[in-house]
Amino acid sequence: MGVSPIFCFSQERFSVAKLDQLHAMLAPVVEGLGYDCWGIEYLAQGKHSLLRVYIDHADGIGVEDCEKVSRQVSGVLDVEDPISAEYTLEVSSPGMDRPLFTLPQFAAWAGSQVKIKLRVPFEGRRNFQGLLKGIEEQDVVVQVDDHEFLLPIDSIDKAQVIPRFD
CATH class of the missing domain: 3.30.300.70 (RimP-like superfamily, N-terminal)
Known part of the structure; x- marks a missing residue:
C-alpha cells in the first residue's frame, strides 16, 4: 500500500x-x-x-x-x-488603510488606530488593534484598551492604519 x-x-x-x-x-x-x-x-x-x-x-x-x-x-x-x-x-497607492512597513512610518502615523498582525505570538496573541502611540527604539508602541504593548518591529508581519471617516 x-x-x-x-x-x-x-x-x-x-x-x-x-x-x-x-x-x-x-x-x-x-x-x-x-x-x-x-x-x-x-x-x-x-x-x-x-x-x-x-x-x-x-x-x-x-x-x-x-x-x-x-x-x-x-x-x-x-x-x-x-x-x-x-x-x-x-x-x-497605500490608500486610506495604508500598510505600515518602517519605524519612521509608524512614528509618522502615531495617534492613528491600527491593526497589527505578528509573525509569532507575543503575550499569547498575534493580533492587536488599538491606538498607535509611536515607537521606542526598535519597538512599535500600541495601546489596546488600557494596556500598552511594545511590539518589536522585526516580529510584525502586517500592519495597517484603520481609516477614520469623520
Whole structure:
C-alpha cells in the first residue's frame, strides 16, 4: 500500500531579507520617477503570486502614476529576474488603510488606530488593534484598551492604519 503525499499551500510571504533585496532594487527606480517607495509586499500563491509595490506622493497617486512606475519597475524586474516563480506585478497607492512597513512610518502615523498582525505570538496573541502611540527604539508602541504593548518591529508581519471617516 502506497502513501499519498500531502501538499500544503499557504499565503507565505517572502523572507524579510528577500523583501529588503527587492526594496533595495526597486526603491531607487520609484524615487527616480519622483515618488516615495512606501513599501513592498509579496504574496506567494502558486501561479497567482503577487508582487505589490506601494508608491506615494505629496500630491496623491493616480492611475497614470501607477502605470508609469509599473512600466519602469517591470523593466528592472525583467532584467534582474529576482523572482523565479510566476507572479503579477501591481503598483498601488497605500490608500486610506495604508500598510505600515518602517519605524519612521509608524512614528509618522502615531495617534492613528491600527491593526497589527505578528509573525509569532507575543503575550499569547498575534493580533492587536488599538491606538498607535509611536515607537521606542526598535519597538512599535500600541495601546489596546488600557494596556500598552511594545511590539518589536522585526516580529510584525502586517500592519495597517484603520481609516477614520469623520
